[in-house]
Amino acid sequence: MSQNQLPVPAAVIHPDARGYWEGTTREVIVLQRCDDCDTVIWFPRAICPRCWGSKLSNFEASGRGTVYSWTRTNKGMADYRDAGPYILAYVELAEGPRLMTNLVGFDGDPKIGDAVQATFDKIDDESALLRFGPA
Amino acid sequence: MTAHVRIAGAYEHPGRHLPDHSAAQIHAEAAIGACADAGITLGDVDGYFCSGDAPGFGSLSMADYMGLTLSYVDHTEIGGSSPVAQVGHAAAAIAAGKCSIALITLGGKPRTGGTQAGAPRPDAPEYSFEGIYGLTTPGGYALAAQRHMHEYGTTAEQLAAIKVAASKHAKHNPQAFLPKEVTIEDVLNSPMVSDPLHRLDCCVVTDGGGALIVVSAEVAKRLNRQSVAVLGHGESPKLADNGRIDLTYTGARWSGPRAFEEAGVKHKDIDYASIYDSFTITVLETIEDLGFCKKGQGGAYVADGALEAPDGALPFNTDGGGLCNNHPTNRGGITKVIEAVRQLRGEAHPAVQVKDCEIALAHGTGGNLGNRMGSATLILGRE
Ligand SMILES: [Zn+2]
Numbered sequence: 001m002s003q004n005q006l007p008v009p010a011a012v013i014h015p016d017a018r019g020y021w022e023g024t025t026r027e028v029i030v031l032q033r034c035d036d037c038d039t040v041i042w043f044p045r046a047i048c049p050r051c052w053g054s055k056l057s058n059f060e061a062s063g064r065g066t067v068y069s070w071t072r073t074n075k076g077m078a079d080y081r082d083a084g085p086y087i088l089a090y091v092e093l094a095e096g097p098r099l100m101t102n103l104v105g106f107d108g109d110p111k112i113g114d115a116v117q118a119t120f121d122k123i124d125d126e127s128a129l130l131r132f133g134p135a
Numbered sequence: 136m137t138a139h140v141r142i143a144g145a146y147e148h149p150g151r152h153l154p155d156h157s158a159a160q161i162h163a164e165a166a167i168g169a170c171a172d173a174g175i176t177l178g179d180v181d182g183y184f185c186s187g188d189a190p191g192f193g194s195l196s197m198a199d200y201m202g203l204t205l206s207y208v209d210h211t212e213i214g215g216s217s218p219v220a221q222v223g224h225a226a227a228a229i230a231a232g233k234c235s236i237a238l239i240t241l242g243g244k245p246r247t248g249g250t251q252a253g254a255p256r257p258d259a260p261e262y263s264f265e266g267i268y269g270l271t272t273p274g275g276y277a278l279a280a281q282r283h284m285h286e287y288g289t290t291a292e293q294l295a296a297i298k299v300a301a302s303k304h305a306k307h308n309p310q311a312f313l314p315k316e317v318t319i320e321d322v323l324n325s326p327m328v329s330d331p332l333h334r335l336d337c338c339v340v341t342d343g344g345g346a347l348i349v350v351s352a353e354v355a356k357r358l359n360r361q362s363v364a365v366l367g368h369g370e371s372p373k374l375a376d377n378g379r380i381d382l383t384y385t386g387a388r389w390s391g392p393r394a395f396e397e398a399g400v401k402h403k404d405i406d407y408a409s410i411y412d413s414f415t416i417t418v419l420e421t422i423e424d425l426g427f428c429k430k431g432q433g434g435a436y437v438a439d440g441a442l443e444a445p446d447g448a449l450p451f452n453t454d455g456g457g458l459c460n461n462h463p464t465n466r467g468g469i470t471k472v473i474e475a476v477r478q479l480r481g482e483a484h485p486a487v488q489v490k491d492c493e494i495a496l497a498h499g500t501g502g503n504l505g506n507r508m509g510s511a512t513l514i515l516g517r518e
Contacts, residue, residue: 009267011267042378073269073274074326077269100265112281
């Protein structure tokens with residue numbers, strides 16, 4: 001979907017985040033919700049950080065969100081060393097959590113509050129990288 | 136909890152570029168400098184405190200290298216706030232009778248290259264949800280700055296005023312890495328690193344280090360050196376909060392009130408403040424959260440010259456701070472305490488020495504405003 005030229009670094013997939021990463025291969029955001037207190041959890045983990053229960057269910061998020069904050073980093077490091085300028089951002093999902101991501105496909109500067117839609121860059125057969133473009 | 140404790144020695148390593156030093160050597164030279172300042176030797180030390188920048192096995196490697204004999208060790212890792220918090224940790228250990236002469240060291244050489252404390256580790260649960268997007272240290276702070284500007288109308292010029300104030304202090308410090316006074320325009324014209332932070336909104340990258348000696352009041356009485364009372368300590372990490380992070384405030388919102396309450400002092404009592412200054416936005420949010428101005432009013436506060444010594448409302452970082460003087464091993468916590476000690480002893484540069492400086496605050500920030508951070512506040516008093 002996304003035509004950006006950003007790097008696609010490999011993910012380290014821990015056992016407690018397998019549901020999320022499996023979802024990315026189908027281009028959906030799989031989130032966890034606590035069965036006991038209903039909290040939507042980000043990033044994935046084995047316990048609810050609000051009530052400390054361990055009964056968590058996966059569900060598919062809408063992929064919609066808004067820009068909470070953003071910055072254009074002119075020179076990155078490591079995998080991003082030669083990427084040129086790129087936009088690091090927090091997107092607030094419609095389901096509540098704010099997650100760190102990249103914004104791609106914007107002409108010019110994004111604005112805080114802009115509506116965005118999930119897009120996925122394939123890493124390998126087990127994972128893809130969640131980014132966001134204009135809605 | 137802390138009133139029984141004194142800082143008896145404080146030493147800032149003079150180096151800023153140390154290609155011919157090992158990291159352990161920097162720690163050891165700082166430790167010997169702080170001991171000499173207090174009038175003791177490393178043989179007197181019975182408690183040792185270091186953090187993530189200590190090489191090898193941390194406290195064990197460094198205690199071994201320095202030949203220490205210890206009854207207490209503490210290896211804390213909350214980034215640049217570690218040494219500030221460790222003054223409180225040393226106070227608690229001394230109160231519990233676990234040690235009576237505590238040494239805190241920090242040192243490293245990021246300017247030359249070498250191991251970087253706090254680098255992302257693949258076993259971190261957040262590893263593939265943050266760094267994978269090209270998060271850099273300036274990038275994380277820039278996210279905070281952008282949001283603060285959005286909510287409160289803070290401007291790049293207001294952030295730049297913080298660098299200008301630091302540079303006016305640094306020009307009196309012959310050891311400062313950036314000793315030249317800069318203007319608002321200089322900051323705004325410097326290259327953009329990560330929107331809205333320019334190069335001059337960032338701290339310096341320096342090799343170096345520092346050390347502190349924290350002792351019981353009984354020990355302090357026996358020493359032939361003016362010591363500084365530890366009146367209050369507070370700390371609190373601020374976390375990514377299950378994806379509900381609010382980038383407009385810092386952990387100082389909690390660590391500050393704890394320190395003020397323990398010290399039993401008010402904001403108007405603070406004569407001098409060392410405020411952690413990894414970036415200009417770090418200072419802006421911290422002074423709001425500590426309560427020196429209302430939330431969102433930090434921009435107007437700093438633009439009014441409040442931070443400039445000796446006569447501003449809140450003279451800060453009179454050594455030039457991390458923004459201009461020294462940010463050893465990418466962690467400025469120990470230099471924050473050292474300059475506060477200088478002010479309380481009347482040993483700051485005369486051009487920036489605050490008159491009758493009786494109560495000082497030192498605040499440390501570690502990690503990143505953009506995800507998770509350590510926060511520690513000390514209130515110190517002249518003896
Ligand atoms: Zn729960």
